[in-house]
Amino acid sequence: MTELYTEGDVLRLHRKIAIWTAALGVFGLAALAACIISAATATTLTAERNEVAAIIISSLSGWVIIYCAIFIIGGARKESGHAKTLIDGERERVEGKISLNGERLKIKKSVAVRGVEVVTPDGTKRFWISESRVKKFKKAEPTAIYISHGYVAAYEERL
């Protein structure tokens, strides 16, 4: 059985979040310091130029921080939350003809997922798999999957 998420993955994501948060904090403080220095050193002659510089520094650094906070730190946070749910959740084994059905979904405050279909003797069952794990899943050609909270948490592959 191959796990899609491990405790190691969660730890790696937590480390990523911590490093990016610290880096953005340092970057934000440096930008703020630059703006404060430009305000504190402004003279009658340089005030206008310093003001424009402060606005540009503040806007650009803010954009970088917003982007990284939403898409890098936020993305890692969602991924780690999703991973923890799947690791801790109860599992159900489903066997059959497994395929990705092409359905894509972006769950609010969670990860982007892709639809998975399993044709069993009892009929077709539909589940979801995290978009970030699709590549690995596709390569493996699984014969059975382990479902947790409606998501693929692990799989068995043909030996």
Add this chain to the structure above:
Amino acid sequence: MRFIKNVFSQLHTFVLWALLSAIFWSWIFTFATDTSPEKKVSVYCYVPEISEAELSAKLEEDRPEGIKMIKARSFEYVMFNVDYIENGDIFILPESLISEYDELLLDPSGGVKIYDAKSSSGSATEFIRYPEEDCYLFLGANSAHLEDGAAEYVAENITKLD
């Protein structure tokens, strides 16, 4: 591609941040580069063009005692706040507008000719582009610097500028 898609999905946040930055830092700089009327001499010029920062900096090179800043401004600067202009210390006005602003002037008939349109010569022409008419310099009627002589001191300095 993904980067552009992400940026567009949060475009409103980026625009809002830029606006807040502009408002916040403009506010901070207003405080950082301004002071109370008691420590400042304000010069208001009704002229087509003025290098405000350069003229202010030049006048600040020789400040009267107790004065921290000298602010040279165009009338356009105070278009939406009449209070500023009412307390102006020095005014430079074209001849045709003296009667319009006479309430602001200490002595409307006693202005010092600062620009002669006929000869195209005058004071502070390096910093001020005068209109096509004679211009006069006046002390403000409500100036906070009449008694301490600071307004007169700065006015004299203006007349000495090239």
